[in-house]
Amino acid sequence: MTNTGNNFDGNVTIQNAGGISVNDNATFIRNGGANTFKLLIQGIGSSMNVNLDMIWDINSGTEANNELTINDNGTLTVQEDLKLDYSGGMKIMAQLNNTATLNVLKDILFIATADNLVELKLNNSAVLNIGRFFVRGTPKYGLLNCNAASKVVYNGNKYIQVFADTAGSGTGDVFSYMNVQLNNSRPTIPQVTMAGSARIHGILTLTDGVLQTTNSNKIYMRPASSMTAGSNASFIQGPATYSVNTVSSITNVYQVGQNNQLHQVDLTIDQTTNTETEYTVEAIESPAEDFGYSLPGTIDLVSKVRHYSITQSLGTALDDAKIKIYYVPDDGVSDVPNLAVVKDDGASNWIDLSGTGSGSPSGSIISGSFTSFSKFALGNKSGGGNPLPICLLHFSANENNSQVDLSWSTASEINNNYFTVEKSRDAVDFEFVIDVPGAGTSNQTLYYSDIDLGPYRGLSYYRLKQTDYDGSFRYSDLVIVKIKEGGNDEVYFSVQPNPATDVMEVIFGGEIRGKNAPLISEYSGKIFIFDAQAKLIYEKELGSSFTKLGVNLTYFNQGIYFVTLISNDKLYKAKFVKE
Template structure:
C-alpha cells in the first residue's frame, strides 16, 4: 500500500480524471512486474529482544500479515512470546548466522507451500510450534517443541546443521520429505513420508519422552542411523520401508528397540547392527545381501520372513541368529552358492527349532546336486517345517549338520532285500535288485529278511536318507575287519552281531540306530562308535561283550537290558530307563551327558565322569564306583560297595533332597564341592568300615550318618552343616578344618576329635558312648539359641583348647563333661545331672544347675571355676592320692561357692594318710553354706587307711578336710639307753599295715646317718608288737669321736612291702664316761621347746650358757644360777631351728661343753 501511495504522488497533475487513472494503472502494472510492492522486515533488536516491539524492526512495524515477496530477516536475538504468524507462498523467514530465534511454547509459525525458512550456520531456533509445508533449509540448529513436516513440505538438514528433538512432538507427514546431510537427534516422533539420511548424515534415535519412533513411510539410510534409548518404553516401530545403502550403517544400540512390521532392506555392502543391549523384533520382512551384525537380541515372529540377497544372494549375520518362528524364503536358481541360490551365512549359533524353510525353484535341479543354504558356527534344533516344491524323479533330503543346513537331490528310492543265507556279496542272496551298492544313496533301503544268517563280507555305507532294517528273527553278522558306517537310519528288529575279528560299526552324527523290542545288538568284538542317535527300546538288548563302545552322540536305553565287558566311553548323551551292567574290571569313561532316568538301573564298578561337558544324573537306581571330576546329581538311590568314590577337585556332587547315597566298606573322598541335601550313609561291610576324607567343600543340608569307619576333614576345609550329622558307635571322625552351619550334630557313638573349629551348630547331642574331644589349639563354640545335650557319652576339652558354649548346655545322668582347657558357658541354661571333670577352667556366666557329679582333675587335679558355683544337690567327688599339692583334687572357685543343704562331698583315699593330715579340697572367694554331716562320705581304695574325716571352713573361703587314720605302722613307743657300754633300742607298735620291717640307723650329729641293722616286721596286724635292737658297738670313748660327750642318735626307717617308707622320731643314748669327760648333760636330748641342764659340780653361783650352731655362730646366750649338783630347768629353745648345737657353760674359771640336738 505504501508503494502505491508513492506512485499516486508521483503522477503529475493532469487535466481530467481519466488522465490520472491512466497514470495509476500504468504504475501498478509496472510495480507488479518489478515486485516493487515487496517489503523486507529486518529485526535489529534496537530496543529489546521482543518480536512484538515495533521499534525493533527496520520498517518500524511488526510483521503480522505478509504478502508474496515479503521477507523477514532475524538479524538480532529475538524472543517470540505467544505469536501466531503464517508465511504464505512467495514469502521467506531467515535466521542469520549466529542469531537465536526463541519462540515460546504457544508461538505458532506456519511455512506454507511455496514459502521458505532458512536457518543459517550458527543460527538457531528453539522451541515453539512450527508447521512446514514449504521448504526448510537448516544450516544451523533447530530444537523442536512441536514440528510438523506436512505433505509437500521439505526439510533439508544441511551439512553442519543440527536437528534436535528431545521431548517434543514430531510428525513427518505422508507426502513430505526430509533430507539429512547433517545431524538429527530423535527422542520420538513419526515418519509417514520419505526420510533420506544421505551419505555423511547422522541420525540418532535416543532417549526422550517415551523415546518412541514410528516409521510407516520410507527411510532411506545412506549414512549412519543409530537407534539407542535408555528409556524402558523407548522403541523404534517400522511398518514402512527401511533401506540402507552401500557403506551405510544402521545401529540398534544398548537399550534401543526396533520393531519391524514393514520391510528392512540391507543391500550388499551395507551394515545393520544390533548391538549388545539392543533389540530388533522382526514381524515382517528382513532382506538384503548386506551384513547383519548381531550381539543384542534379534527375535522373529511367526509372520517374519528372512530373504537373503537380491534375487538371489547372500545375507551375512555376524553373531548369533535365532530364527524363532520366522520363514526363511530361499530362492534356488542354480548351483552357485550366494550367487544363483540364496545363502544365509551365520558366523555364530543358529537356532532353527520353530522356523520354516521354504524353497522356490528358479531352475530344474538334478540328482546328486547339493545346496548349502545355511552355514553357521553352531546349530540348535532343526527347521520345524520344510517346504520344497516337488520335482519329478527326484527325492530331496534336508540335512541339519553342526555347521549348517543342506538340501540334496537324489533319484527315486530303491529297496534291496536279502532273502538267502550266507555272504552279503553273493547276488543270489538278494532279490531282483541284486547286491546293494557299497554306498547306499539317500532314499534307498536295505532289508535283511534272509532264510539264514547274512554275513557282511565287505564294507558298507548307509548314506543320510537311506535305511537298513534287520527284520524280526533275522540275523546280520559283521565279522573280520569289515566296517558298517551309518549316516542314515538303521532298525534292528532281529539280531545285529559283531562276533569276531576287528569289525567296526560306526553311527555318524546324522545316523540313527534303533534296537526295537525283541531285537538285539551284540558288540562282542571290534568297536562300535556312536556320534548320532542310538536307541534301545523296551524289550531290546544291547550287549557290549568284549568290544569297545564309544558314544559321542545320544544313547537312549529305553528299558532294554545293557551289559558290557568291553571298553565303554561317552562324550555325547546317554539316557537310560532300563538296566545297564558293567563288569567288575571294566572302566566306564563319561565326558558327555549321562542320565539314569526313573525306573532305570545302573550297576557299574569303575565309572569316570570327567571332561568339560561331563554330567551324570541319577533319577533311578545306581550302584557304581564313581570318580567324579565334573558334575554328578543324584536324585534317587545311589549305592556303592566296590571300589571307591571320589569327588575330585573342581567337581560338583549333589545328593538331592529325597535322594539316598549309601557307601559300603569303601573309601569316599571329596576334593571338590559336595552338596548333601538328601540322605547319605557310610556303612560297614563285614568287618570293614567306610572311610571319608573331605579335602574340599562339603555342604550338608540333609542327613549324613557315619555308621562304621573313619572320616577326616582336612585343615582349611569346611563342612557346612545345616542339616544333621549322625556319628554312630563304630566311627572315628577327625576334624582339622571347620564345621559350622546351624545344623544338628548327634554323637551317638564313636569319636569326634576336633583339631580345627566347630562352631554355630543348632543342636549337639551325645548318646551311647560317643566322645567329642576338643584338642589343644582348636576351637569349639555354640551360638545363642543352640542346645548341647550330653545324655551319655563325653565332651572333652583338652589343655590348650578353647570352648565357648553360647547356647544351653545340659549334662544328663549318663553324660560327662571333661574340661582340661578353657570353657565359657554363656547360654541361657547350664544343667548338670552327669559328670563334670578335668583340670581346666570353666567360666559360667550362666548359673549352673547342678544335680550331678563334679570330679576335678585327671586322677587327681584342680578344676577351676572362674565365677560362682552352686553345688546344688550334686556331689563333689574328691580323689586323694597323696598329701602334696597336685596329689589330691581341688575345686577352685574364683567367686562364691554355694554349698546347699543337699550338696554332697565324697572323698576317695588311695594311699595311707597320716592321722590329722589336712586337705584344702575347695577354695573360693567366698564359701557360702556347709556340707551337712550326713552328706559327707569317704572310701578307701588301694592302701587307703582313713577311718574318719572332719570339715572346717577357715576364713570362710575354703573347705578343709582333716583325716583320721591308722598309720601303716603306728609307732607308740621308741626309746634308747646305755646298757653296759652298749646302746639298747626298744620300740612298740599298736598296729601294722604291709610292714616289711625296720632299718636301724645311727648318727653322731643327727645329720649324717648310717644303717647298722634290720629288724623284720609283722606284715599286717592290729595287735601290739614289741621290738628291740642292741647296738653292740656304739660311738663311745673307746671308739673315738666322743670329744665333749658321746651321745648316739638313732632312728627307724620303716619300709612297706611296696617299697614305701617313713622315718620314726629320733632318740639318743649317751655313752659318755663321766670320769673321763665333763659332767654336763641335757635332758631330754633331742629336745623340742625346752630342756633341763644337769651339771655334776660343787660350784654354786652365776654361770653363762651359750649355744653355737655348726658354723660356730652363737645363736643363744642365757644367764644361769647354779646350785651344787642341782639341775637347772626350763631352758627355753624357742626360735631355734632343728639341728645339732654345741652347748658351753662358763662359771668363773671352769667351763663345760656338750652336744644338744633340737628337733
C-alpha cells in the first residue's frame, strides 16, 4: 500500500473474524499526505498472515501517525522480518491492545533517525512472539514499551536468540519489559544470549532454554518482580540480579544454574532502610575446596563440585539475610543432619552458617543468619558423612586429522559403573560410539580418553553419558565438532578497504587452504548498512554462493557507516568511513 503524497486515507481494516494472507512481502509506503495511514486488525478470529516480510517504509507526511494496531484477540503473523523503517514524516506506532498477538518468526528491525519516531507498544494482556533478534542501528533508536500484563516471548526452536538490552539511544529511546517468557527449544545451549543488560518489571517465566548472562550483560529484576517455572531445561547460566527497596522481609528466587542443571537459590533479605539495593547471585561450577580456605573446627569438608557468588551493590545495611540452597544428586548429600552452609569471611576462612536440610540426595538447606555477602557453598560437619563429590570435571571432543579425539576427567566417583560416548547429526537423535568402564568409587582425579575413528562430516554433536550401578545416569553438555567437507562452516566477516571511496567490499564466507570459500546453504546471511543517524541505507540477502559483495558507494555521503550482518544465528558488526 502506497501513499504517494496525496491527502487520502490509507487504511486497511480486518475485523469480524476476517482474514488476509499475503504470499509475498506486505509493504506500506508513505511519501507524504496529512491523512491517516493505518493497518487495523481487531475482533475475535481476525488475522493477517504475511509469508515473507512486513515493511513499513515511511519517508514523509504530516499530522496523522502511521499506525499498526491489533485489538481484542486479533493476530498478525509475519513469517520472516517486521521492518519499521522511518526516514521522515510522522511517527511509526505499532500497538497491541487487549489480548492481541503479534508473531514475528525472524527479526524485528527498528530504523529511525532520532528518538520517539518508531515505537512498539504492548498493552493489557497482549503478547509478542519473536523468533530471532531485535535489530537496532547505532544509536539504538526505537522504543519497546510494555505495560500491564503484556508479555514478550523469545520463542523458537531453530535460532540462537539475543535478548535485547534495555539501554537504547542514550537520549530517550529504551526497551521497557514487563513480563518476559523464555521458550526456545533449540537443542544446543545456551539458547539465548544477552545483547546487554535488561530490566524486567514483572515476571520472567523460564519455560524452555538456557539464558546466558555475564557480569556486564545480565538480567535485572526490578522491585516486586519475580522468576518462575525454572527447571533443568530452562535457567539463567550466569549472574542474575534483584533490586530490593523495602524494609519488609522479602525472599527472591534466583533460578540460576550451570551444565544442564538448575541450582536454585532463594535469598531472604531484611534491610534497615528502603534504599534500593541490588543483590546478585551466580551458581559457579568450580569446587569450593579449590580456594584452599581454612576450615572452622565444626566443618571438615566443603563442596568439591560448585560454589555460589552473592554480592550486594552499594545501598543499605542489612538487619539480616538467609540463603536457601537447593542441592541435587551430584552435590553428594547423603547425611542431611550433618549438612551445613558455609561462607567465606573475605580473609581466606570459611564460616559455618549451620543450617537445616531436607531430603537426600536432592533437597534444600536454609542457612543461619548473616549480614555480609561473599562466596557460599555446602559443607560437611565434622564427623559427618557427606562426600560432596564431583563426578565430571570436563568432557571434550576435538577433530584431529578427520578423527575425533575424546577425553574427560572425574574426581571422587561414587558407584560409577561406566561411561558412554554418543554422537548426533542434529543434537536430537544420538547413536552409540563407545563404552568405557568407570572406576566405581574413587577419591582421586581420574582421566579417560578414546578416539572416534568414524565421525560424521560437517557439523555434529557429542555427549558423555555416565551410568551408576543402580542404572541412574546423567549427561554432559553437548560438544560441537566441525569437520569440513567441500564447503566451510566458520563465518569470516570483514569490510575493506577502510576508509573507502568508490567501492567497499564485504567479505563473507569461510576459509579452505587459505582461500575464501562459499558457505554451505544453512549459513546464508543478510546485510544492512546504516548511516551515523541510524538510517538504513542498504540491505541485501547473501546466499550460500557469496564469498564477497561489492557495495557501490557513489551515492553515499561522506561520513561514518555501520554494517550489520545476520548469519549463522549470530550478529556481526563493523564500521567503515566513506571519504
